[in-house]
Amino acid sequence: MEEIAPRVVFSIFGIPVTDSVTTTWIVMLFILFLGWVLSRSLSERPSKIQSILESIIEFYENIAVQIMGEEGKQFVPLAVSIGLFILFSNWIEIIPGFNAPTRDLSTTIALAIVAVSSTYVAGIKRKGLRYFKKYIEPNPIFLPINILEELVRPISLSFRLFGNILGEEIVIAILVMIVPLILPIPMILLGLFTGLIQAFIFSLLTLLYIAGAIGEEV
Amino acid sequence: MLTSKALVIIASVISAGFGMGIAVLGGALGEGNAVSKAMESLGRQPEAQSSIMTVLLLGLAFIESLVIFMLVVALVLIFVNPFVGMV
Known part of the structure; x- marks a missing residue:
């Protein structure tokens, strides 16, 4: 099963560049292109595709306002871009020849580091050095547990995404080995649904962690 | 006579399979519980369907994801076993 490890496409100065990196570039270019094309023809009376986009943004804004009030709106772009990137990364694997970048643990860990470090930025911006007081919050005895909790966050974020996408793909691969005809198709559709849900969960958790960092009590 | 490498491989495969079974058992119990409660509340308040569905899917x-963590451990044990190289 050499298929599980990402392929090395080429190397720059001895640093191997895997296919998950090149697929990431393609996804980035696609999202940039999409944003450029769709934002050129904005109008007061939205077209069909513009209203779809607006409903996505509004959906996230409602969630952000629900969990942290009006000031939550400034974190919506971060969450939406993380969510869109993961969504298209998960979905690109239905194009033959592409592997999802999110089935490489390096990609998901990078995303999780971005998400978790943004909570630090938001928290320190809001509270200054008082932000670190939360580690000894109920009692200084809880310091190790609080630090452990902080370390578990990026691990659980990244492993959730990675395991879901890779597990789905292995199931599809095994089904293709047994019955190559028709039977894998429902599984692939289920994989698309899983990709959507995982993208939503990742961005929602980013918002929730930020809300926990800037919250008054927590 | 089994070599020690074969023993390590046997132990890894058995633990991956058993671990997956136990993890799926727990996950299935939890998900069944969650879905049954969601159905109950859906029967009580059908107008809250959309929010119940969102929270249910999220949960x-x-x-x-807990089952998936076990899946990752099983994948490590089967495909990139760190203990095979040790013996």
């Missing part, structure tokens, strides 16, 4: 994904 199911969280429960599922």
Whole structure:
């Protein structure tokens, strides 16, 4: 099963560049292109595709306002871009020849580091050095547990995404080995649904962690 | 006579399979519980369907992620076993 490890496409100065990196570039270019094309023809009376986009943004804004009030709106772009990137990364694997970048643990860990470090930025911006007081919050005895909790966050974020996408793909691969005809198709559709849900969960958790960092009590 | 490498491989495969079984058992119990409660509340308040569905799907994904952690461990044990190289 050499298929599980990402392929090395080429190397720059001895640093191997895997296919998950090149697929990431393609996804980035696609999202940039999409944003450029769709934002050129904005109008007061939205077209069909513009209203779809607006409903996505509004959906996230409602969630952000629900969990942290009006000031939550400034974190919506971060969450939406993380969510869109993961969504298209998960979905690109239905194009033959592409592997999802999110089935490489390096990609998901990078995303999780971005998400978790943004909570630090938001928290320190809001509270200054008082932000670190939360580690000894109920009692200084809880310091190790609080630090452990902080370390578990990026691990659980990244492993959730990675395991879901890779597990789905292995199931599809095994089904293709047994019955190559028709039977894998429902599984692939289920994989698309899983990709959507995982993208939503990742961005929602980013918002929730930020809300926990800037919250008054927590 | 089994070599020690064969023993390590046997132990890894058995533990991966058993671990997956136990993890799926727990996940299935949890998800069944969550879905049954969601159905109950859906029967009580059919007008809250959309929010119940959102929260339900979210919770199911969280429960599922615990099973997925076991899947990752099983994948490590089967495909990139760190203990085979040690013996």
